[in-house]
Amino acid sequence: MQPASPVVTFVLRGAALFVVWWALTLGEVSGLGFGAVVAVLVAWLSLRLFPPSGFRLRPLGLLLFFGYFLSRSVVAGLDVARRLLSPALPVHPGEIILTLRLPEGSPRWLLANTLSLMPGTLSALLEGDQLTLHCLDTRDPVERDVRETERQVGRVFGLTFDHARGAAL
Amino acid sequence: MIETTVFAMQVLLLVMGCLFFAVGTLGLFRFSDTLSRIHALTKVDNLGLGFIVLALLPLAPSLAGGLKTVLIWAAALAASATSAHLIARAVHVRPEPPEAKESADD
Known part of the structure; x- marks a missing residue:
């Protein structure tokens, strides 16, 4: 680009x-x-x-991302609050490592920061395309949520993914 | 009538915001490891501050004032995501020794 x-x-x-x-x-x-x-x-x-990179923000993608971010922020806050207020403290912390499909630079950076505010995930280490996430409950479908967030972040920069091959087009 | 409704909504949002902050702080005590504590502080406080900002928006003196209030929330979010990631990375690179956790309970 x-x-x-x-x-x-x-x-x-x-x-x-x-x-x-x-x-x-x-x-x-x-x-x-x-x-x-x-x-x-x-x-x-x-x-x-910070010289201009090859990534350009898409106004529509950004708007949709804000909506997604706000709704998931509410879910994230309620999720942790529910676990904390439950006497049994239902958590099952652990780490998962994912291979990101987003390209190097702003998209990966935005994804890592967003994930720290999304339900159940916390970005621990970003090395190349390998992202280590700390999960509050590894029994949850964490990867599915992360892939959806990744898709939303991609749309901010006008990037779409080929799900069959798992690579950025 | 509308004023009363707005006022009631503001009070409700402020109380909810404060409750979420309290729950976030509870996370510091209930969770036993650093990373889980960060989960509680970042996510619950983000929501709590969001509710408080929403409650304060009708009081904004002008459009610029409202935007300033929203900017405060955005800045707090960016700071919380960044510091959460930095602490998480530090713990990941050099994990807490198990005995340190034991002595913290004394």
Whole structure:
């Protein structure tokens, strides 16, 4: 995949930073000029530190991902709370190692961080395409949930998977 | 009428948020190993903070104020996922010695 042009990345990052500044200053008009200067400088610095990669965010995929993330966050919180409040403390901790289908870079990073907030999983070690997960209950269908999260993360970057071969297209 | 309903919803959400935080802290005591404790703290606190942010949104003075409240939640989520992963990696690379767990109970 071709990396996005630096100019487009610069404009998008600068705009996002400016919106954050606007929110942090509660829309204070007198601070907007200074905020614009800071946004431009930080966007420039971010290009030096994190040059544009070949992955582009898809607005629709991102929106669907937010919905998925929010609903699964509720499930995750309720799941741990239910186990904690149950007198028998029904947990069966253990580790599993999975081979990720997502490509190196932002997609894998987003998946590993998301999984730490999803029900029953905690990213312990990410080495190459091998992700070690700590599971609260290894009797649950952990891998099925992880694959679904992986599919959702892939969609954020416009990636789809061939399930038969298990490789990114 | 609508104001009363919104107020009742806010109170309900705030109480639920605080309860989830309390349950997350309970996890520190009930679970016996570091990694399970992190499960409790990250996931339950994420939900608790989410409820509190939802409860506070109707009080936001402006659109920017509301966005700022949501940004706080997003920043807490990113920090919690990152620190959870760092602690999990540290434990994975150098597992806790079993005797350390015993002495912690004394």
